[in-house]
Amino acid sequence: MHHVDIPPGELNEFDLPPICIVTGERQGVVFKPVNFTWYPRWIGFLALLNLLIAIIVASAMTKRVTGTLPFTEEAWSRWKRGQVIMVVSVVVAIALLILAFSLLASDAPEWLGVVALASSVAVPVLAWVYFLRGRGPQVRRIDKDNLSLAIPNGPAAYAIAGHFLAGLKSPALDDGESLDANGAPARALCARHDDIVATQVCTRCGAFMCPRCENRIRREALPLCPGCWELRGRTIAVQAKDPGITLVNSGLFVGVISVIPMCYAAHAVSLVLNTVSLVRNRHPDSPRIDRKKAIAGLALTGIGLLLTLGMRLYSGGW
Ligand SMILES: [Zn+2]
Numbered sequence: 001m002h003h004v005d006i007p008p009g010e011l012n013e014f015d016l017p018p019i020c021i022v023t024g025e026r027q028g029v030v031f032k033p034v035n036f037t038w039y040p041r042w043i044g045f046l047a048l049l050n051l052l053i054a055i056i057v058a059s060a061m062t063k064r065v066t067g068t069l070p071f072t073e074e075a076w077s078r079w080k081r082g083q084v085i086m087v088v089s090v091v092v093a094i095a096l097l098i099l100a101f102s103l104l105a106s107d108a109p110e111w112l113g114v115v116a117l118a119s120s121v122a123v124p125v126l127a128w129v130y131f132l133r134g135r136g137p138q139v140r141r142i143d144k145d146n147l148s149l150a151i152p153n154g155p156a157a158y159a160i161a162g163h164f165l166a167g168l169k170s171p172a173l174d175d176g177e178s179l180d181a182n183g184a185p186a187r188a189l190c191a192r193h194d195d196i197v198a199t200q201v202c203t204r205c206g207a208f209m210c211p212r213c214e215n216r217i218r219r220e221a222l223p224l225c226p227g228c229w230e231l232r233g234r235t236i237a238v239q240a241k242d243p244g245i246t247l248v249n250s251g252l253f254v255g256v257i258s259v260i261p262m263c264y265a266a267h268a269v270s271l272v273l274n275t276v277s278l279v280r281n282r283h284p285d286s287p288r289i290d291r292k293k294a295i296a297g298l299a300l301t302g303i304g305l306l307l308t309l310g311m312r313l314y315s316g317g318w
């Protein structure tokens, strides 16, 4: 696997070169939707202490990136197939595990249980090795200004890394030559300004453009023409709508659980999460729905606490 770092908001067909990340092919490449989630690995240790709290912290800290990545149709369907096989193998493994424990607890020969136990481990490992490994991208880390991925194809990783810096090359030397059709002294003109000589070609549609028409996401990025830039803005606005798992949503989720009386861990976590999200969303311009969710979470916990109190009083448990 090869590492690529993708700047935020550039996981899309406008900012990535069309090269299949699995095979490195440049022909027949289609941008396919992808969705990466990541949370800090120390949360795993928290699970040893308290599983519920670990799940809640993980859901609050999970970072999520959606976008599109270039694949050939074949590589894409192979990766998707691998994911389906992996899910099926995990289900089979769980069934084998249950079978193994019931065999070990029964009068059946012990080796039967051991075989079932061993195959519950072997099935998902083999499925991963033969059907998923090296077939698609893997997230390594997500933070505020970077999405770090591992992709199967080396040349594709190289092309993507180069693409992000390609705008640093002096355009005058590069494109001045290529725009000079048939060596004629007349240079190509900007597609929008027919009195200005073009200095760049749009990386997406190939339109000629003058310096005034260049649009770049970063200074080092390749320029897009005004048409492609506008389309990019619209496309990404649609992609960015997915809010994913947020602090507010996990607060509400735990709030619902905390209605159950005597569930002290849920009460405590709900109070903390919902108070934090209420404080974070206290500004008048933050979404009202988020404030309402936090208040609803706290109210549900209040009900849970009252029920706890009632049960305690009723059973004389003080
Ligand atoms: Zn364009």
Ligand SMILES: [Zn+2]
Binding pocket: 190, 191, 192, 193, 196, 209, 210, 211, 212, 213
């Ligand atoms: Zn122009």
